[in-house]
Amino acid sequence: MPSLSDSFLQELQLKTDIVDLISSYVSLKKRGNTYVGLCPFHNEKTPSFTVYENTQSFYCFGCGAGGDGVSFMRKIENLDYIDAVKVLAQRAGMQMPDDGYDDSLSKKRRVILQINRETARFYHNYMMSEQGKVGLQYFLNRGLSQKTIRHFGLGYAPNNWDELFKHLKSKGYNVSDMLAAGVVRKGEKGYYDYFRNRVMTPIIDVRGNFIAFGGRVLDDSKPKYINTSDTLVYKKTNEVFGLNYAKDSGKDSLILCEGYMDVIAMHQAGFTNAVAGCGTALTNEQVRLLSRYAKEIILVYDNDEAGQKALNKAISLFDQVDVKISIPTLSG
Template identity: 35%
Template sequence: MSYAIDQVKARINLSSVVSKKVALKRKTTGEYLGLCPFHPEKSPSFNVSDNKGFYHCFGCGAHGDVFSYLMETEYLKFPEALEKLAQEAGIELPKHTEVQKKQQDIRDILIEIHEAAANYYTQKLFSPEGKQALNYLKKRGLKNEIIAEYRLGFTPHNHSELHDILKQKFNETQIAASKVLLKGDYGVYNPLKNRVIFPIFNKSGKTVAFGGRLIEKGEPKYLNSPETLIFKKSETLYGLNFAKKEALKTKQIIVVEGYMDVIALANNEIYNSVAPLGTSISSEHIKSLWKIVDIPTLCLDADNAGRTATSRLASEILPFIKADKTLNFASLTGGKDPDEVIVNKGREFFKSIINHPTPLSELLFTSLLKMHTVKTPENVTTLRKNLELLAKKIIDKDLQKSYSSYFKSKVYEILSNKKKPNINKEFLNSKHNIQSILSEQENNILTILATVINHPEIISDDEIYYELHDIEIRSNFLDKIREYILNLKGYINYENEPCRKTLRQTLEEQFNFKLNDNMFDTFAKSEASSEEAKEGIIRIFKLNNLIIIQEQIKTTSQLLMERQDEETYNKLSYLKQIEEILKTELNILN
């Protein structure tokens, strides 16, 4: 085998393989330079040497030969890379051992069976039997090309038809090993009958299993094929064969909850998403994604299950993170899943969520803070100890110290903010004004929007941007104005007065939204400094959040009187803790 490896290296120029994806410029004979495919850069630092047989990037340190290049860029194992390059070089590799050959033959047959079944399911989707399934996909807004690209299909009630087709080419032992059909008391049957079918592909794009969704009422709504020699749920991510191509361009992969989320995003020309299959996203999944991108973005559904999975993974991944390998988290607003967000808010709104994620460190801190009050020294000590325990999970000692320092600074920041004098004491300490704001949520939103319009430069501040992005706005009219302002971030320099006037003029013309000094308080007035406006608007955000929490407390209290159960009691206790934190930060006395 070592002879074959040497032969491949002798016959294949590294530059010919690299130049298929990277534009190389010749420096001298056998030496080339280009933009690194392993990290974003504007000036080329990726050196390719045919003379020495290796590549090296002086920007990120990536280094290797033709095999490692193919393994890293196409996510192949060494035997796969060797086989591919040997074919290109016209070299016959040594034969596998009898056992290896037999195992590979079985795998090949299982893939053939799954490919045949996938073709059958696709045919059935466009037959009279599949009309209901096709209507379901059309109602979800899926384009014909997406249905075709992802090879969606339908399983009818009839089990024998597929069995008869497979028997024409495969024997019963092979069909049984594929688990496409299972054997029951009354013969073979399809475990995915009467479902929309989602073929599950391996990294090479071959069908290795199926997922099915019921189109009628029943449980389980989603079901995957049993595991086989070619399919392990814990090792497979749906859509990875599509996402890895896009990830090379965007340096980003989005982890969503299920295959319908992946397809819905592809339907909106977002091709870099993947999903786990019947299991929760795990650290092993993330480690496999780190071979493709440095910082995957987790974007699970905005429900209790999604939040629980997010918190669990955030803690579970800590021992494995490094300075250049970590995880981001995108918080969905405007819908319970990516598809609903895009339907309600549009593709660009969803992309803005993905492009402004929460870092792992911030998510961990925020999640733990929600579980603690910071009213007493004992509370603060407990919080600090729990944060330190989180930091100690990180194996990389330098990164562990950085996390520990970050958590300490965040606690200090919270305690310091509690002691800071308020900007406008006369306004903030006035019980009448506070009660007025807390009772008028729409006026509160107007205040926020007016402040940003008069101080558009503060939208570049991430904290302001995220708060404005996440705040609940019930008025469709005001929500459209919020969305318009958010989409301006990064496109215009607002530091001069003409730009401010242009923004106001545009809003007035486009939305018939007239601004006047009576619509907003001291913080919104254009005479205030940007820093005053920023601190003022943060306070108003918190006041608005307090309104929402207090409404939830009222509703939950009424529910507790009816149910008198532990779950509702725990929810009420949690809401009251959040209320106390907000009141403390706002310096509002009971």
């Protein structure tokens, strides 16, 4: 991979104040010539994360994470080197030299994101057509408005073997990239769509990228839900559904629900700070991500045994980060 010029990287470093950068993720307090806070990379109650303004670097005495602004951005946002530089360059109002500096991993990630976006568009358009009205009817029966359906980009995967595969092929995408995105699988008889005859919910990260999908059957057949497996752009233990919208709600609290449909219904009802963890169980990574965007987490879980078990686990996880927890009493 060709390297970025020293002059470009030096200018980027001059225009990136590491205290300002890290303050948008971590609550820092000045201590002498340094700044300290709770480490965003591991659970701790006593601050061991230190930012050095004079050297424009950071170091955590608890877990050993350290480096410069690029290192921080790579680790906090799960980016490769080039994508981390791009984010910082955009933040500093700088133009990247040219796309010739993309490495193969960065290019692969970008193509997967393009495939996911095209796939989401395909599912939504199909559902809004005559052939996909069964999917639209499902969402309408669940009380969702057309506006909400559009807002979340909801869709329907055709009850056909390879309709999405053929569509993506017609758009010029190659099979290896479709497989890497997780929207297509290979079987004994060739390639087939992973999601079929399911209502589809796209999962969008905080930067607005379409990173994965959740699919639900229209009846009670099993498995009820299937989700995108981990890919180059998606690791379910790191992601929170709805945070791309909730972070702009103007509130300093987040409502943590159990599932995607709960979040969507809450947003429709005006609670635009509602989110849900991706995957079946809340993780440390998701808790740390949520604590970066809110001072208070309101836990809204079902009253059944599974819901209460999940609630107790959530309480113990949030107990390890600097955030207030509220548990509302729900009637009915």
